[in-house]
Amino acid sequence: NPHIRGMAPYMPAPRQAGYISLDANESPFDLPASVRKKFLKKIKHLVFNRYPDGPSTELRRAVGRKTGLPPDWIVAGNGSDELIGCLIDALAPPGGTVVIPDPTFVMYERLARIRGARLAKLPLDDQFDLTPAFLDPKLLKSAALWFFAYPNNPTSNCFSERLLLTILKRARGIVVIDEAYVDFSGKTFLPLLRKYPNLVILRTFSKALGIALGRVGLAFAHPKITRLLHVVRLPYNLSGLGQALALTTLASEREIRQNIASIVRERRTLLDRLAASTVFFACPTDANFVLVKTARPKKVFEFLRARGILIKLFHEPRLQSYVRITVGRPAEMRRLAEALDRMENDSWRK
Ligand code: PMP
Numbered sequence: 364n365p366h367i368r369g370m371a372p373y374m375p376a377p378r379q380a381g382y383i384s385l386d387a388n389e390s391p392f393d394l395p396a397s398v399r400k401k402f403l404k405k406i407k408h409l410v411f412n413r414y415p416d417g418p419s420t421e422l423r424r425a426v427g428r429k430t431g432l433p434p435d436w437i438v439a440g441n442g443s444d445e446l447i448g449c450l451i452d453a454l455a456p457p458g459g460t461v462v463i464p465d466p467t468f469v470m471y472e473r474l475a476r477i478r479g480a481r482l483a484k485l486p487l488d489d490q491f492d493l494t495p496a497f498l499d500p501k502l503l504k505s506a507a508l509w510f511f512a513y514p515n516n517p518t519s520n521c522f523s524e525r526l527l528l529t530i531l532k533r534a535r536g537i538v539v540i541d542e543a544y545v546d547f548s549g550k551t552f553l554p555l556l557r558k559y560p561n562l563v564i565l566r567t568f569s570k571a572l573g574i575a576l577g578r579v580g581l582a583f584a585h586p587k588i589t590r591l592l593h594v595v596r597l598p599y600n601l602s603g604l605g606q607a608l609a610l611t612t613l614a615s616e617r618e619i620r621q622n623i624a625s626i627v628r629e630r631r632t633l634l635d636r637l638a639a640s641t642v643f644f645a646c647p648t649d650a651n652f653v654l655v656k657t658a659r660p661k662k663v664f665e666f667l668r669a670r671g672i673l674i675k676l677f678h679e680p681r682l683q684s685y686v687r688i689t690v691g692r693p694a695e696m697r698r699l700a701e702a703l704d705r706m707e708n709d710s711w712r713k
Pocket of ligand 1: 441515543567568579
């Protein structure tokens with residue numbers, strides 16, 4: 364496949380025991396003991412020698428009850444990563460144009476390149492917001508697919524809602540709004556789904572719902588689109604264990620959601636701490652992570668790693684003077700705050 368020539372494998376490093384992981388935007392809270400117990404009870408009764416429910420029917424019904432959408436408006440995927448690939452497979456013709464902001468979540472570009480799509484990477488402005496370039500009439504007419512993470516990863520902000528709506532109204536192609544971090548922003552396009560037949564919403568169980576291990580994502584769209592996603596996805600794309608875990612999580616949602624309040628509180632504390640700093644500048648955030656500007660990102664990364672804290676460093680030129688910090692549990696954030704205090708001493712700046 365000539366399209367993958369020159370591409371390196373994407374192999375996230377295994378989690379390192381003993382470190383505080385503030386580097387991957389996961390939930391810092393493991394499954395509550397009571398929910399874990401429910402899950403173990405549920406899987407005791409699974410039939411292991413048979414294939415799982417291919418279209419994840421029970422899961423889509425459960426999600427439908429929560430969102431008020433019929434199951435044929437919902438597709439379940441092996442993480443939303445898989446659904447991003449399915450969307451390109453189903454909706455971008457060979458050589459068709461996929462529009463993405465720059466910078467954004469790396470999988471849009473990777474999966475589009477693997478599939479030989481033409482990428483239109485449009486730079487975000489100084490505030491990491493969308494620009495009028497996204498309203499270019501030629502692009503609105505010709506692009507097959509648009510991806511917007513809302514809030515955007517790694518920049519942590521939500522784009523201008525007005526501009527997104529204009530794109531949605533004018534685009535001939537399909538507009539995907541990836542709401543992986545919706546529980547931390549409280550902002551969603553889901554109610555607009557019936558109004559705009561070219562809108563697709565992505566959600567994931569990997570962030571606020573805290574089951575990244577299970578690999579479960581969802582796409583919401585008009586049945587004309589979901590049918591195409593069912594055409595291209597693998598027949599048993601979600602394991603029976605993943606489906607059981609997602610169902611248990613949904614049934615215990617109220618308990619798990621208490622963690623979101625903690626994360627939002629800790630985000631506030633971190634932002635206040637950074638606002639008082641002379642060496643760090645926090646970008647506005649609607650997510651469970653913060654993009655932080657600093658003159659010496661590598662040094663910050665290494666200083667924190669030496670103290671058992673992992674954060675995210677970037678290689679892209681545009682993000683050379685930034686690090687991304689995921690909000691952790693209160694005790695973890697206290698450790699981070701102590702490290703930041705120490706870092707601001709003169710000894711570090713030398
Ligand atoms: N979309 C965005 C914007 C993300 O940041 C991530 C995770 N880093 C994903 C999708 C992928 O999530 P999942 O675990 O469901 O594949």
